[in-house]
Amino acid sequence: MPDDTMTRTSHLIHDLEQVNTQLLQSEKMAAIGQLAAGVAHEINNPIGYVFSNLKTLAGYVNDLLRIIDAAGEVASLQELQALITKLEYGYIREDVQALIGESEEGIERVKTIITALKDFSHIDEEAFRPADLHRGLDSTLNLVNNELKYKAEVVKAYGHLPEVECLPSQINQVALNLLTNAAHAIEERGCITVRTGQQADMVWFEVEDTGQGIKAEHLGRLFEPFFTTKPVGEGTGLGLALSFSIVRKHGGRIEATSEEGQGSRFRVWLPILQPQDDREAMPSC
Known part of the structure; x- marks a missing residue:
């Protein structure tokens, strides 16, 4: 070339x-x-x-x-x-x-x-650091309580997690996007379940709702910028794209499963430890 x-x-x-x-x-x-x-x-x-x-x-x-x-x-x-x-x-x-x-x-x-x-x-934090994932989820739930309390009962099913090396505010942003999407998917009062767990050197958290679900043909496009199933003027189509970008930056992945009329589940996988180069850049406590 x-x-x-x-x-x-x-x-x-x-x-x-x-x-x-x-x-x-x-x-x-x-x-x-x-x-x-x-x-x-x-x-x-x-x-x-x-x-x-x-x-x-x-x-x-x-x-x-x-x-x-x-x-x-x-x-x-x-x-x-x-x-x-x-x-x-x-x-x-x-x-x-x-x-x-x-x-x-x-x-x-x-x-x-x-x-x-x-x-x-802590929007401007740049260094990965060990963080309590459950504390971040609880903080985000407290902040979106007004969004959730009229739409759904929130059930927490937390597992035992180690501290996770991450950018906490950015992971909170992912949780915020998933929780607000879950609330918007519920037309009448339903249930939102937040679960966490660990598998080998990865941890995960997921948000599951009893909302209207996602059409099969839309599942493959959920993380595309500007793609949204919300009415015009009610969604930018960037929330899940932002979440995908953040999770990929952490070396993780997002899995989405849904059935139309039966609700949706989004699971975020994160490595417990970041690569050595990123760990060496972490500030000491």
Whole structure:
């Protein structure tokens, strides 16, 4: 091949790789935008009732202060007892405990979401490192809870896994894509099962749904960029392409099985250890 032809071919391949990178990045940003909307909804719920509880608690504090102040001012015990009865001290005493407990649960929920978002959002990490795959799956499930809870019951069937050398945020991105696709595939309330396991020097996780399934003629095209079975305007066709690219970068593979009307299952295989060259580039803890 002449040198100028080889040069043009090299430039073309480089340009195609850049376009592919940009397309996958746009899909990642779209997923983050969708994720942000769900996270905002999930945080607004507990923050809303914590705020409401604080307003109620403020009223209770004012009533309790009235009782305390009155204790030093009233002329008789009967008058103090009458005020206690009027302000419903017994009810306040019980409800304060309930409000505090509910508010603590709300704040813990917010902390869980923020921690999950922090775990998920290390977008720019480049070095492979040992990671707890189950923690990543749990973090992603917490983040997409708003997407899933109205569509399906989520069942976790985790096996025993070693830590996996990977780019955790990118594996979380794969899990996010598979979980949201599973939710979108379910027309009425169904079930999404997340399983994990190990076979020899590989680990795997899978997402199975009881949704509408995939036509046989579409199975071979699932990982093609821009291919989507969703209605126009509802899917970019890049989510599974991005997932395929990430898993291949890790030296793994994705398997898809489905039967129309019977649901789908996507299994991701990952090597426990990366090649020695990548391991030597890992930062020490």
